[in-house]
Amino acid sequence: MENLVSQEWFYPADRSMAQMPRWEYHVHSDFSDGAASVSKTMAVARAKGIQRLIFTEHTEPELVADAGWFARYARTVRDLRRSEAGDMAVVLGLEVPILDLEGNLLATEEMLSESEFILGAVHAYPGYGWNLAGIDPALAIDLEFQGLLALIDHPRVHAIAHPGGVCGKYVTPFPMSLFEQVVVRAKARGKAIELNPAYHHPMAPFLEICRRHGVLLAPGSNAHHPDEIGLAWKVLQETEAQLWRKSGIIGKFT
Secondary structure (H helix, E strand, C coil): CCCCCCHHHCEECCCCHHHCCCEEEEECCCCCCCCCCHHHHHHHHHHCCCCEEEEEEECCHHHCCCCCHHHHHHHHHHHHHHHHCCCCEEEEEEEEEECCCCCCECCCHHHHHHCCEEEEECCCECCCECCCCCCCHHHHHHHHHHHHHHHHHCCCCCEECCCCHHHHHHCCCCCHHHHHHHHHHHHHHCCEEEECCCCCCCCHHHHHHHHHHCCEEEECCCECCHHHCCHHHHHHHHHHHHHHHHHCCHHHCC
16 A cells, blocks of 8 residues: 655644644554444544544454454445545554564554554563563563664554553653653654653653654554543643643743
C-alpha cells in the first residue's frame, strides 16, 4: 500500500498544545482488546469532534480472535469510513510490538503492507515475555531502551508508542535521561513520539523534554473504550496550562 503518512500528520512539540488539532492516534476496537465495535468507536469519536482517528489494533495472537481477524478488520474500517466517517479522517493502523532487539516486528507482511499507520511498541520484553516479576530493574531499563532505539530505526514504523512506559508501569521508573535520548533519536529519524496519559504520568516532564528538542508528537490515549478517546489531546493541553502557570515560560510557544 502507498505510504500515506507524512510529517504533517504529527504535531511539533515546540508549538502550543492549545493549537493541536483534535487527533486520536491510539485506539483499540473489539477486533483486539477494545470494548466496542469499529462503528461505535467512530460514532463516539465523531461526536467528540475528533478530526483524525487512527485505529491501532494489537497484533499479539492472545489479544485477537483468530488467525483471520486482520482481513475482516481492514475491510470493516475501509467500508465504514466510506459510509460513516463524515468529515473525520479514519485510518487503518496497528500497534505492533518488537520481537527482538534487532527490531523485527510481530506482524505479517500482509499486516504491514495493508496498514496505513504503524505504531511501534515495546510490550513483552524479548526473552522474558509479559512475566516481568522479579526482573532486574537495570535489565528492564536496558531492554526497553534498546527496543525503543530499534523501533525508531525500523523503516515501517511511523511513531513510537508510550516510550519507557512498560518499564515505568511494571518494573521501575524509566530514566528521563534515556527518554531524552529516545526523543533525540526520533527527532533525527523523523519519527513521532507518542505521549500517552496511560503511561506518562505525570505528563509534564515528558512534554518538557519533547518541547526542548521539537520532536514530532503523536497524541495517543491508549483508548480501549470509546469514552477514553481524546484523553491525550486533553491532557497535553492541561499539562501545558499547568506549566505555563508554574513558570510563565511555555506560554511563549505559538
